Amino acid sequence: MSAGTTSVVPGDPGSGNQDQTYFDELVTAATATLVGDEVLLANISGERTDFIRLNNSEVRQAGSVDQRTLAVDLVEGQRHTSGSVRLSGDRSVDDARLATLLSQLRDQRAFVADDPFLLYNTEPVSTERIERGSIPEPDAALAEIRSAGKGRDLVGIYASGATFQGFANSLGQRNWFESSTFNLDWCFYLRADKAAKNLYAGFDWDDDAFAAKVDWSARQVTALEREPISLSPGDYRTYLAPRALEELMQLLSYSGAFGIRAHETKQTPLLKMLVEGTTLSPLVNISEDTAHGVAPNFQSAGFLRPDEVPLIVGGAYAETLVSPRSAQEFGVPTNGAIGHEYPQSLAIKPGTVPSDSVGEALGSGLFVGNLWYTNFSDQAACRTTGMTRFATFWMDDGEIVAPVNVLRFDDTAYHLLGEHLEGLTDTAEVLLDASSYERRSTDSARLPGALVGAMRFVL
Amino acid sequence: MTDLLIESTALEDRLRSVLPSDVDYASVRLVDERSEHLRVRRNQLEPMFTEFDTGVMITIWNAGGLGYAATTDLSEPGLAAAVDRARYWAGVTAGAMVTTAAPVSHAVGTYVSPVEVTWDTLPLNDRLELLQQQSRLLGIDDRIVNWGASLVRRDVDQLLLTGSRNGDAGRIEQRFRFVYPSLNATANEGTNTQTRTFGGEAFCGQGGAEVLGRYGFGDAATRIAEQSLELLTAPNCPTGVMDVLLAPDQMILQIHESIGHPLELDRILGDERNYAGTSFVTPDMFGTYQYGSELLNVTFDPTVPGQLASYGFDDDGTPAERQHLIENGILVRGLGGAVSQERSGLPGVANSRAQNWNRPPIDRMANLNVEPGESTADELIASIEDGVYLHTNNSWSIDDSRNKFQFGCEYGQRIENGEIVGAVRNPGYRGISSTFWRSLTGVADRDSFTVMGTPNCGKGELNQVIGTGHASPACRFSNIEVFGGEQ
Numbered sequence: 001m002s003a004g005t006t007s008v009v010p011g012d013p014g015s016g017n018q019d020q021t022y023f024d025e026l027v028t029a030a031t032a033t034l035v036g037d038e039v040l041l042a043n044i045s046g047e048r049t050d051f052i053r054l055n056n057s058e059v060r061q062a063g064s065v066d067q068r069t070l071a072v073d074l075v076e077g078q079r080h081t082s083g084s085v086r087l088s089g090d091r092s093v094d095d096a097r098l099a100t101l102l103s104q105l106r107d108q109r110a111f112v113a114d115d116p117f118l119l120y121n122t123e124p125v126s127t128e129r130i131e132r133g134s135i136p137e138p139d140a141a142l143a144e145i146r147s148a149g150k151g152r153d154l155v156g157i158y159a160s161g162a163t164f165q166g167f168a169n170s171l172g173q174r175n176w177f178e179s180s181t182f183n184l185d186w187c188f189y190l191r192a193d194k195a196a197k198n199l200y201a202g203f204d205w206d207d208d209a210f211a212a213k214v215d216w217s218a219r220q221v222t223a224l225e226r227e228p229i230s231l232s233p234g235d236y237r238t239y240l241a242p243r244a245l246e247e248l249m250q251l252l253s254y255s256g257a258f259g260i261r262a263h264e265t266k267q268t269p270l271l272k273m274l275v276e277g278t279t280l281s282p283l284v285n286i287s288e289d290t291a292h293g294v295a296p297n298f299q300s301a302g303f304l305r306p307d308e309v310p311l312i313v314g315g316a317y318a319e320t321l322v323s324p325r326s327a328q329e330f331g332v333p334t335n336g337a338i339g340h341e342y343p344q345s346l347a348i349k350p351g352t353v354p355s356d357s358v359g360e361a362l363g364s365g366l367f368v369g370n371l372w373y374t375n376f377s378d379q380a381a382c383r384t385t386g387m388t389r390f391a392t393f394w395m396d397d398g399e400i401v402a403p404v405n406v407l408r409f410d411d412t413a414y415h416l417l418g419e420h421l422e423g424l425t426d427t428a429e430v431l432l433d434a435s436s437y438e439r440r441s442t443d444s445a446r447l448p449g450a451l452v453g454a455m456r457f458v459l
Numbered sequence: 460m461t462d463l464l465i466e467s468t469a470l471e472d473r474l475r476s477v478l479p480s481d482v483d484y485a486s487v488r489l490v491d492e493r494s495e496h497l498r499v500r501r502n503q504l505e506p507m508f509t510e511f512d513t514g515v516m517i518t519i520w521n522a523g524g525l526g527y528a529a530t531t532d533l534s535e536p537g538l539a540a541a542v543d544r545a546r547y548w549a550g551v552t553a554g555a556m557v558t559t560a561a562p563v564s565h566a567v568g569t570y571v572s573p574v575e576v577t578w579d580t581l582p583l584n585d586r587l588e589l590l591q592q593q594s595r596l597l598g599i600d601d602r603i604v605n606w607g608a609s610l611v612r613r614d615v616d617q618l619l620l621t622g623s624r625n626g627d628a629g630r631i632e633q634r635f636r637f638v639y640p641s642l643n644a645t646a647n648e649g650t651n652t653q654t655r656t657f658g659g660e661a662f663c664g665q666g667g668a669e670v671l672g673r674y675g676f677g678d679a680a681t682r683i684a685e686q687s688l689e690l691l692t693a694p695n696c697p698t699g700v701m702d703v704l705l706a707p708d709q710m711i712l713q714i715h716e717s718i719g720h721p722l723e724l725d726r727i728l729g730d731e732r733n734y735a736g737t738s739f740v741t742p743d744m745f746g747t748y749q750y751g752s753e754l755l756n757v758t759f760d761p762t763v764p765g766q767l768a769s770y771g772f773d774d775d776g777t778p779a780e781r782q783h784l785i786e787n788g789i790l791v792r793g794l795g796g797a798v799s800q801e802r803s804g805l806p807g808v809a810n811s812r813a814q815n816w817n818r819p820p821i822d823r824m825a826n827l828n829v830e831p832g833e834s835t836a837d838e839l840i841a842s843i844e845d846g847v848y849l850h851t852n853n854s855w856s857i858d859d860s861r862n863k864f865q866f867g868c869e870y871g872q873r874i875e876n877g878e879i880v881g882a883v884r885n886p887g888y889r890g891i892s893s894t895f896w897r898s899l900t901g902v903a904d905r906d907s908f909t910v911m912g913t914p915n916c917g918k919g920e921l922n923q924v925i926g927t928g929h930a931s932p933a934c935r936f937s938n939i940e941v942f943g944g945e946q
Contacts, residue, residue, distance in 0.1 A: 055728070063518075067530075084508070085512075087531060111583050112507065156733040157734075266605075275650050376853075380651060383945050406863065459891075
């Protein structure tokens, strides 16, 4: 991914971008209507995205989504109520919508007591981060993609355009994050469930880079042409490619493994680390690496995030992600985490296994390109389950023998990232989240591959 | 914002006026939503949240192309710009589509959620006090380390106007009223943490304040708090091959993952292969495949009053009606809307649905129900010599063909010699969809039949979350691989 223009401008409320200016003016106008000691916290999120959905190298659906949502928290002392409106883009309409919402929030405030966990930033620091690149027009992108899919069964989604998030408050703070990107998340299918998965994403479309991705996928499909084998349940030496490791890390992240609330309420899947001092492998170093991610470095109460929060160091717990509410509830400082306290830019420090010869390091065993549908068999013990998916191969002496039909694993993180972890690759792959629930994601991960001496498969 | 947009004739006239009349098919779908989210956690009110969301999607099929444009700008220029964008896409995609089969329905009709007691008869202060009361009933022991009670109310109005170069003019107005109550209690002792929940992923539906009584919201808190504590000292679920009796709030997940998703025609057609996956079901199976035992009868039924995914029409405007998908164990029909039916040549249902105005419709489950049988639930328990009775899903995982699955539950009860002998913790079971339903050896009767819904089914590229309904009695399956947690 090549970066476009990036600017980080402390103290500067903005540079005249249309959506940014609109947000600024909307909040400034609303601030003038505040009553008494009211404080307004406002967050905008939006996108102007073109989507092309493909199946068998043809279009299933294509179109554009233009949306902006304004969420506000109206505070008076320690009492507050919150809400959101979808913005129309017409100032008179949106001023009226926001005024009505604020009036309703004022009425509701009469029903709520002081909130002891309310915390918002009162020391304004304004920032701006805008990254733009060269994205092809939709018809040109479609032509490129269909050309790559000619004679192949290409299925997936192309998304391109601007996404933005902003924070503003009545104390004068303004934060803006905007990026214009494209993202092609696709597979070449051979047959049934045999496919090579790939992702081409960035700020500037590069024909050569795309061609290289297409070529890699085509070679994977060729490897899949061999007769697949079915393995019996049992323990297998396994290499988890970065995308496979990402599935495991997402399960841990979304279930509170790195958030203080889940720690304090004993719901973390890494409970044994918390209670018994159990550790992962000393090779494992995990952090929230905001500086190298693609997510905004501010959150909805106006706090900025540090560049990095070490979460696991040398296999042992280090720090946790602390949202402003948790900071108040548990009496610790916030580090600007979002309300759900999961990492948005998770990174695992690479190891020493040469990335260009993982087959050699694996020797005989399973090469797992992707895992799928992970969940817990026993959350308190961090026992996880899930399926292999897409390109998974049986390797012998470092060479591909055959694709492997899907297998279910059921094993604990204390094995996979603990006593059974033999090594991590010496490079980490940047993995952009292609999901688009509600809006396009700005989450990412930076992960190496993992060589596991024994991984338990059960079905 | 208190005036309902769906009642604005000026807006409807504007929407109708921008709908092009020189294309094969055009539609404008307005969605106007108002929602309220209330939650008390550990006896402390969390920030109350009120949401307003309005937008439209313009869809145009023309000359073999399809385009959509979603916008929040409901002014005449804003709508005209969206129409232009949809036209642009229809032009770009002409000749490159997997299908040129546009929806054909231009139906006229209405649907309104049945509401017995309007939500506002329970004033905000009473709603907050109800949650505080439930919260106090949950936090009954120092070992309960986290607990909460929440209520979500959503009012969603939809207007679908359709037209074509032939002068067709459809109009469908649907007003949905949803209520989602929820409770949770988490108990901990050392490295053992156990959570019991109520509502959330099962006991929600359409209606007003009566939805709370329908599911016994006011009676559940003490039970789930006590069960979370009970699980701390309960033995681990045994491992082995045995009978399982699945309570309705686990059947909801079993139906959803291993019948619902595999029968979606868009999966069978390959649309989902890059994301949600494909299906072990192939087109040749319809009409002949023995999906389950003869006891298995599954209906697609959007007519059940108050069920979460009841509606009059899908988002392509197809009138919705009850259909059997599986009859006496034989697969007879898939879950696919008009476009998928045309593409596949297979029989389907009216289930082309979109999450919101900003997402295009795709094949989704609606209400997918297992019809009741003849046995009482007590008779099924009495018939089990060695087994477990499993309640409330808490873990789900299934392969991308919807075949190899592994599910876990919050609460298990050991059955020995026809009697429940105690609770077990961390129960799970695994199987293969294509053979699992043939292990169905008992279906409880209407007394155990429970109408439920799950609000968060994710699928599609671009991603969409939608509510689906499921109803089921308790069901017995024989010779299933069961396991517990780590010792």
